[in-house]
Amino acid sequence: MECNDVNCPEHGTLATRGMVLEGTVVSAKMQKTLIVQRDYYIKVKKYQRYRRSRSRIPAHNPPCINAKEGDKVRIMECRKLGRTVNFVVVEKLASEETKSKDKKEAKHDENRLEEEPKQEKKVKPTKKKSKVNNG
Numbered sequence: 001m002e003c004n005d006v007n008c009p010e011h012g013t014l015a016t017r018g019m020v021l022e023g024t025v026v027s028a029k030m031q032k033t034l035i036v037q038r039d040y041y042i043k044v045k046k047y048q049r050y051r052r053s054r055s056r057i058p059a060h061n062p063p064c065i066n067a068k069e070g071d072k073v074r075i076m077e078c079r080k081l082g083r084t085v086n087f088v089v090v091e092k093l094a095s096e097e098t099k100s101k102d103k104k105e106a107k108h109d110e111n112r113l114e115e116e117p118k119q120e121k122k123v124k125p126t127k128k129k130s131k132v133n134n135g
């Protein structure tokens with residue numbers, strides 16, 4: 001595919017420098033621009049645990065790469081290409097379709113035999129002493 005994009009890191013004149021990030025394309029509805037979402041963990045020092053965090057980065061999508069929704073891409077920092085865009089897609093890593101979806105089916109122990117301790121219920125006929133007032 002011919003690439004006439006000036007803002008293509010390979011075929012154009014766009015220089016990339018700075019950060020290199022990887023993420024998943026969650027929206028490719030704009031023209032030559034997409035949204036890359038990154039899920040990552042941040043350590044919370046106080047509790048010695050991790051909290052999940054997420055960021056969305058608008059990135060330029062050159063026509064020679066043409067990443068679509070669900071694709072995993074590598075983006076690199078570049079000069080500002082728009083009000084919010086200062087990243088460009090440099091590589092398509094893998095798409096969600098190629099990945100084999102391994103659904104971890106958590107098997108609940110619903111079918112296990114419920115072993116109830118058999119309590120021999122001795123039904124004692126309790127005679128309620130009802131006072132009959134004859135009178």
Ligand SMILES: [Zn+2]
Pocket residue numbers: 003004005008009010011012062063064065
């Ligand atoms: Zn290109």
